[in-house]
Amino acid sequence: MHEVVVIGSGAGGGMAAYVLAHAGIKVLMLEAGPFFDPAKDSRQLEWPYQSLRRGGNATRAMGDFDAAYGGWEIDGEPYTQKGNSRFDWFRARMLGGRTNHWGRISLRMGPKDFKSRSSYGAGDDWPISYEDLKPYYDKVDRLIGVYGSNEGLENDPDGIFLPPPAPRLNELFIKKAATGLGIKVIPGRGSVLTAPLPGNKDRGQCFYCGQCNRTCKIYGDFSASSCLVIPAIKTGNLTVVTNALVREIITDSNGLATGVSYVSKDDMQEYAVRASTVVLAAGTCDSARILLNSKTAQHANGLSNSSNVVGKYLHDSTQTGGGAVLPQLMDRPRFNEDGVGSLHIYAPWWADKQKLDFPRGYHLELFGGLMMPTYGGYFGFEGSIVPFINGYIPDATGKMKASGGFGKSLKDDYRRFYGSMALVGCHGTDIAKETNYCEIDNSVVDKYGIPVLRFHYQWGEDELKQAKHMQETVQSVIKAMNGIPLVQAAGRENNFGLANPGKGIHEVGTVRMGDDPKRSVLNKWGQAHDCKNLFVTDGSVFVQQSEKNPTWTILALSMRTAEYILEQKQKQNI
Amino acid sequence: MNRRESLKAISLTASGALLLDACDPKPDTVTAPLKAEGPGRQAFEAKRDQQLLAEKFFTDHEMATITVLVDIIIPKDERSGSATEAKVPGFIEFIVKDEPEHQLPMRGGLRWLDVKCLNLYDNDFKNCAPKDQEFIVNEIAFPTLAKPEMQAGVSFFNKIRDLTAIGFFTSEMGIDDLGYKGNSPTVWKGVPADVIKRYGLEGIL
Numbered sequence: 001m002h003e004v005v006v007i008g009s010g011a012g013g014g015m016a017a018y019v020l021a022h023a024g025i026k027v028l029m030l031e032a033g034p035f036f037d038p039a040k041d042s043r044q045l046e047w048p049y050q051s052l053r054r055g056g057n058a059t060r061a062m063g064d065f066d067a068a069y070g071g072w073e074i075d076g077e078p079y080t081q082k083g084n085s086r087f088d089w090f091r092a093r094m095l096g097g098r099t100n101h102w103g104r105i106s107l108r109m110g111p112k113d114f115k116s117r118s119s120y121g122a123g124d125d126w127p128i129s130y131e132d133l134k135p136y137y138d139k140v141d142r143l144i145g146v147y148g149s150n151e152g153l154e155n156d157p158d159g160i161f162l163p164p165p166a167p168r169l170n171e172l173f174i175k176k177a178a179t180g181l182g183i184k185v186i187p188g189r190g191s192v193l194t195a196p197l198p199g200n201k202d203r204g205q206c207f208y209c210g211q212c213n214r215t216c217k218i219y220g221d222f223s224a225s226s227c228l229v230i231p232a233i234k235t236g237n238l239t240v241v242t243n244a245l246v247r248e249i250i251t252d253s254n255g256l257a258t259g260v261s262y263v264s265k266d267d268m269q270e271y272a273v274r275a276s277t278v279v280l281a282a283g284t285c286d287s288a289r290i291l292l293n294s295k296t297a298q299h300a301n302g303l304s305n306s307s308n309v310v311g312k313y314l315h316d317s318t319q320t321g322g323g324a325v326l327p328q329l330m331d332r333p334r335f336n337e338d339g340v341g342s343l344h345i346y347a348p349w350w351a352d353k354q355k356l357d358f359p360r361g362y363h364l365e366l367f368g369g370l371m372m373p374t375y376g377g378y379f380g381f382e383g384s385i386v387p388f389i390n391g392y393i394p395d396a397t398g399k400m401k402a403s404g405g406f407g408k409s410l411k412d413d414y415r416r417f418y419g420s421m422a423l424v425g426c427h428g429t430d431i432a433k434e435t436n437y438c439e440i441d442n443s444v445v446d447k448y449g450i451p452v453l454r455f456h457y458q459w460g461e462d463e464l465k466q467a468k469h470m471q472e473t474v475q476s477v478i479k480a481m482n483g484i485p486l487v488q489a490a491g492r493e494n495n496f497g498l499a500n501p502g503k504g505i506h507e508v509g510t511v512r513m514g515d516d517p518k519r520s521v522l523n524k525w526g527q528a529h530d531c532k533n534l535f536v537t538d539g540s541v542f543v544q545q546s547e548k549n550p551t552w553t554i555l556a557l558s559m560r561t562a563e564y565i566l567e568q569k570q571k572q573n574i
Numbered sequence: 575m576n577r578r579e580s581l582k583a584i585s586l587t588a589s590g591a592l593l594l595d596a597c598d599p600k601p602d603t604v605t606a607p608l609k610a611e612g613p614g615r616q617a618f619e620a621k622r623d624q625q626l627l628a629e630k631f632f633t634d635h636e637m638a639t640i641t642v643l644v645d646i647i648i649p650k651d652e653r654s655g656s657a658t659e660a661k662v663p664g665f666i667e668f669i670v671k672d673e674p675e676h677q678l679p680m681r682g683g684l685r686w687l688d689v690k691c692l693n694l695y696d697n698d699f700k701n702c703a704p705k706d707q708e709f710i711v712n713e714i715a716f717p718t719l720a721k722p723e724m725q726a727g728v729s730f731f732n733k734i735r736d737l738t739a740i741g742f743f744t745s746e747m748g749i750d751d752l753g754y755k756g757n758s759p760t761v762w763k764g765v766p767a768d769v770i771k772r773y774g775l776e777g778i779l
Contacts, residue, residue, distance in 0.1 A: 034616075040614075041614035042613075043613070047746070048744035048745075049746055049749075052627075053668070053672050053673075054669075054740060054741070054744040055744070056669065056672060058672040058673055059616075059619045067614070069616055075618075166765070168765065169773070172775045173773075175778055207759035207760065207761075208759070208762040209756065209757060210756065333766075333769050334754070334755055335755055335766060335769070336755040336760050337755075337756065337762075337765075338756035338760075339762050370755070372749075372757055373743045373744055373749050373754055374744055375740045381739065381744070384736050387739075388717075391718065402716040402719050403717060404716040404735075405715055406646055407649055408651050410735075411648050414743060414752070415653075415751065418752045418753070418754075
């Protein structure tokens, strides 16, 4: 019998295990993928030519050096779509989950974000406020480390920040252009140690390779593996079982959780572990899947689903953007401009007080500089644009020529254009809807015989109007920089360039919190209304996301829930 | 297409593979020595890499043609070597197996080019005189200027030009050529002051 079994080792599971193990609780963690320690397994500082595919995406969706094991599709673990939905589901099956490859953008949600219905007339209010979560955000800042700048903004709270990295050259042009349009551009906020983390001797200081997505050998950035799970193992109180894919949570005749059953990918045998408390943090969609697959007489609709909302209110960030070549940066000076692997600058939502035809906002992720020449990843090979765009900018002698070409003059164009790109990404709020959901597809099982998820997700009119605004913003910024746009502005016929839902990898909301057990799965502590020794600590607990990337909020919520579990255990309530 | 050309095209269709392969002196495939395994790799990735390395996609004739083409696209100049010196043909052989969507456009495009050259010069591309090779490449290297009957060649050239540039500029030689200074530990203190001044960005920091 384990005191606590934690399902999942990402931000939510990792933080819960960290807090509980450090408080002396014996914890067992089940992780569906292999062990991964960035100190050993990171491919940091490898060169493109050390990869057969030069960093290409054939076996990893975000490039050969990217840390994520898994991707949009996993062999033997399908998912299906309902109607003409197209939800893209990114899964990282490995210790630390998706925190291994993420962009380390670490933003707090603001006071208005927790009260979306009251503030904006859209979505629902959370059962907690910013003030409830602020102490935990503060503790997460101190425990993990985040750079940024205190700006005193109303809905983008300040934090306990390490110094932010200075902008790259291209980013200064973007900043100049956006500022001129009335958009406030501030330093990025990212969980990278730009200075020593006070009180922590296990993690090194960032040496600016810009490769956080590969994970960091010296633990200079946040991954749940390096910063939470591995330190928790060192307490002697956490045991991790890897390659353990959870089938269901087991309950007794009273409806309480008694343990977890899983299949081991190592020997394909079935196992069950007993626990007095279960913490579920398999990731937003997998957590819903586990609950829905855990059906019993007491939980006929799936575990803790008397409300029938498990799987519903699935929502991801809206996402689009654009890029340009800056003619003023032809033959630009070379220097080491790798910087950090997170944002150097960004623009928090600036138009909250403007009259708009959609309720919620988005932020701009601004990027550009001398990237390592490579293939694959998010951007592919930067030079691929050169033979298309070299007809729009005069050559070194001031003459115009036709796009394309070959030979010495083309070779020279690749050099002239190198490092001249400026990118503007837009990441916004999707209003959570009951009609966007994942559910069990009873007609399809994965290779372990577990019924799979089916997705139903459509962008609403608010999201489309927001995306139109995003496109207009991107085009104005490009114009203000005198940039040459790399793609045409998207229109209504292609959803204003909105990426498929899921592509933001910010999906949340399928196991939402709330005060009303008829309309929510969890109470404000992340404890199941229908099953008091079951807690959920991943992004699924969100009521309504904001335009802020969710990881920092997941960490703060998980820490808060873990402390609540300790308190309830002390009181012998669970 | 006049009658003579069309006859030639038909005869090529009938016995083309034989004809072209028979012209090929001997294989000169360039394969770069590359490692398939390392830390942080999943077993299926290492296995797949080994399988792909053991397979051969391009015929010797196709590879010889690619070898000529990549050096027309990226020749040696005063700053760095040629595409073949950077082992680009070996990269192209690997990447078309790794990303099979390139296979048909590459194979078909190479054949299109040979047929075009046979019709124009009575020779396949790689055995044409350099000035004839340059003439035909000129016809397909500028998408906005190309004649309608050259569109298939334009699509092919777009692809091989891109693969060549990827192979070259992600090689050690190509990265040096671009002047990339990173991928080594440093302390980032922002854009150097002289660069800020040059671009008049003093007020933006």
